[in-house]
Amino acid sequence: MSQPSQYSLMRQRRFAPFFWTQFLGAFNDNVFKTALLTILTYDTLSWTELDPGLLNNLIPGLFILPFVLFSATAGQLADKFEKSRLVRYVKLLEILIMLVAAVGWMTHNLWLLVAAVAGMGLHSTMFGPVKYAYLPQKLQQDELVGGNGLIEMGTFVGILLGEVLGAVLVVWRPWGLELVTGVTIAIAILGWLASRGIPHAPAAQADLKINWNPLTETIRNIGFSRQNRPVFLSILGNSWFWFYGAIIIAQFPLYAKNVLHGDHSVFVLLLTAFSFGIGAGSLLCERLSGRKIEIGLVPFGSIGLSVFGFDLYLASLGYVNTATVDFIGFAAQQGSWRILLDCIMIGMFGGFFIVPLFAMIQTRCDRQHISRTIAGMNIMNALFMVAAALVAMVLLKSGFTIPEIFMATALMNALVAVYIFSLVPEFLIRFIAWLLIHTIYRVEWVDTDRIPEAGPALLVCNHVSYVDALVIMAASPRPIRFVMDHRIFKVPVLSWIFRSAKAIPIAPAKEDPWLMEKSFVDIAQALHEGELVCIFPEGRLTGDGELSEFRSGVRKIIERSPVPVIPMALRGLWGSMWTRSPGNPVGRSFRRGLWSRLSLAVGAPVLPQQATPDFLQQQVANLRGDWK
Template sequence: MKQQSQFSLLTQRRFGPFFWTQFFGAFNDNVFKTALLVVLTYDALSWTTMEPAILNSLIPGLFILPYVVFSATAGQIADKVEKGRLARFVKILEIAIMLVAGIGWMTHTLWVLIAAVVGMGVHSTLFGPVKYAYMPQHLKQEELVGGNGLVEMGTFVGILLGQVLGAAMVQVKPFGIELVAGATLLFAVVGLVASFRIPHSPAPAPTLKISRNPLAESVRNIAFSRQNRTVFLSMLGNSWFWFYGALVLSQFPVFAKDYLHGDYSVFVMLLTVFSVGVGAGSLLCERLSGHKVEIGLVPFGSIGLSLFGIDLYFASLGYTGTITVDMAGLLAQPGALRILGDILMLGVFGGFYIVPLFALIQTRCDPEHLSRTIGGMNILNALFMVAAAGLAMLMHAQGFTIPEMFLATALLNALVAIYIFSLVPEFLMRFLAWMLIHTIHRVTTVDVERIPDEGPAVLVCNHVSYVDAIVIGAASPRPIRFVMDHRIFNTPILGWIFRTAKAIPIASAKEDPWAMEKAYVDIAKALHDGELVCIFPEGKLTSTGELNEFRGGIAKIIERSPVPVIPMALRGLWGSLLTRDPGNLFERSFTRGPRSRLALAVGVPVPPQEASPEYLYQQVSALRGDWR
């Protein structure tokens, strides 16, 4: 079936009003914060005697401080209260905060404005769990990546437009401050109007008792999240992205002014380029992931964040402009396009990194605890962002230049990525699979939705090449435990990959009866635990391109674990470099060429009582057809 465009969700009530509510929240936050930061960067002496560089790190830190204290409580509230009602309450709170901010603007009182910054942090803390727990209630699983992509795009476009408008309005003379005060109040009202259209979203835990001790609840919340290792490490990975972004973005005002010698329009340009990059990367995730939760994009995004962060350091050193420039003048300076290109790609790869992480958390978390899990993630986000603000101030105090801060952040990102992916090898495995099917091969899937989203099943497939498992794993929406020959499993280099993927080694009764029996026990345990297990019933690679006879191992598996069996067939792999085609290796390389076509066809699940080797052979043969 043809997949609908993710943009069609914007026209549907189950998503559109929610999208615009969260969009105007992010937009208004940034109109207010950016106007304040621009005033304190370009007109600091009339407001305070503190250094602009310190304020540019301090104010974002104060904004996210409420996340540390109130996120666990916000998660509890979102699990207990209907989400549309809660969204409307949050929007009313935003109106009250903007009224306080208006007093600060009109009286020229910095500390009242900073109090409003903290208030907007509380507003965002309350809305955060609603934002990500709402989508799994109203979107299908295959829509989650597209929905998350739209939300991330909307968030960063809202950030972009808010920063552009905030920076522009506060520069209007002589009524810039009054303009900001009135506009932020108006945008809060528009967000409230949108929230009234959010459809009913039942609370998953309406009888939940809300803890009166937010700090104790925060500890309990994170402790609960740690029970699901993959989800918790995904939360940490998500929080690292916000650390990276907070540290880099907080330096843009001073970077634009002191290093690029630009006016406020250059600062706006840097924000624009980064935000456009994140929006583009977030939207591309749906296409690159094939409408499923593709965590293989996460390592890809992390690699880009490090590479382009490092290049931003060198590009900054190579910038030699000394004259004061505006946006158009910057584009004419040698080396400026390289800097802007690096910032754009940081945004794109940031989108690749963060969207699949959100979707993974939403799909693998206990639905009744999702809001609290998001609240726990927001606590971690806040701690990481406060740490980023603290590290930025420490680096400034130690004499780090801003380009050196970019370089240090990129190198730290590489170390953190290696650590997280070593703890959750599934990310790396999916990345390798994703790279294979997006570089060497062009893979088409047929009826892949027949692979169940949950519950045990045995997958059976023809065995054509040494990369069959990688192709199948990349196409599956869930992790698969592959059964493979013990000699291949113990290969020195490939063995690490197979062990990482939790493959199950098997030997024949003649070679090692104990190893064979252990394999059947491991298969039964995996199926009992609700996992997918894939076997190649031929028992060996084809040497002719045709199917070999299916052996009796599948019958023994089903006898122990009567679960559905799903026939599959690989098409188009025969003759590639990693098959046993006896033809000339050099000739085959050029005959097929790069990006060769192949397909994975999935058949109708077969009940266990009908899953004989002979019947499954017929099903796989029919699925493969004449295309070897």
């Protein structure tokens, strides 16, 4: 990739201060929360007579509660007010909460600390909608995946480091409480200082009238999101990831103790492996997606979550150690590295799953409603995490072992994935396209940034193979309505995919004049609604690798809908198994070998008045050159 990588964003003011602000917030949340949980686990009697098990469930619940109660309000505030100022107010709130916690630490007042937990939940609730609404304002379309990857990596690294530091500091004798107090206040102040570098980010809807009723606003937000089906299902997919992750991570402490027979350091090791995987997967998304929003990675991530979740169950069955070990002793046990690899890969494929979903939500929802959409997603996430805790409790009560819970979660994930991808076949189609260009071919993209990110356009391309549409789709930043032969459109099973992808069937006038006329009406409607439409003006696959005459249909489309026309040329596909070239298809493919080169070249937009069939054919021929 010739463009700067995602890491270059860390040197830019539009991103770096924001990154460190959110990283320090996640870090501080977990230093404080983990320190409190640790001290209540190992020194309960000096703080309270309540059952430690009750407190260990109450405290995470209180942290999540503000997401349910106040996310709707937080989303409205993030859309109504300038974001950098709002972030600074939120960070000042964090300092105040840590000062309240300091009094609780120093006076051994448990309920002040519990109130601070709820306060930090409120802090995260207020920051969440700003976080994901800020990125589309400051990043270009081809930077969003990388930027989201960095944010997700920073969040999970912050969670991991916070949990480790919180657990270590609070038991440091004799100054544990003082250390936790000083460190959490210091981190909060550093977060506020970082927030002062965030550049101005204007309000999305400054005239918004705030509805202070969280229940009615939540219902309205979710109802609004449901109007955009891909966005709403992406929100559900995101919430499902938190359900999956919450079940898996919640089992780690007892899994480390009772199944792996490890001490606290083994639990930290498992969490480190999972967090490392999340960070690596989030950062790899930019390279695997080619710097664009590639929702084809979502099915890939989902497959990995099920495969490695199930393998974690199998690996646990093969672990036979019964002696108590620390993390070094655990690493020396037979089967331990397989368990760690499964934890890493679950995290990595989770990154592949969640980063494109965030980017899709940010780019496809109403820009004036983005913070409220994220707020609605946060509410869904919280509810799914509560549901995860209930499901885990039911499974344990039903006699499931922890490895069996891993297996059940992996199987549930597979069922949910099949359901979601059946509702939105675009995920599956993009996955097939992504596999095609990452396993069989080495693809060279030439000026694909000329495909517009918004607004209507007609794409015209030479027709070389049966996979032309998949290659073009893989290059596009948004969905494309393909015009295709009505006979292929009616192929059993595939017809469901084509129909769900909103392909437009067309027939020659002599075969079905009514369908032909309907096709042009559907194309005009799609262009009127601002969509991309792609047509192959030759009307059929090439039989010799050369361009056939462009038919007059393209002119008829432009006369009805005078939109820009984008000429494109596929190069390098001729002779593959997907074409009509002579000889055995499999034999042709073996001669070409795996990772054979192909290219998609995109030309400059052509004005509607210039877009005659002859002129477009010449443009496509020039783009293709001598490379068939």
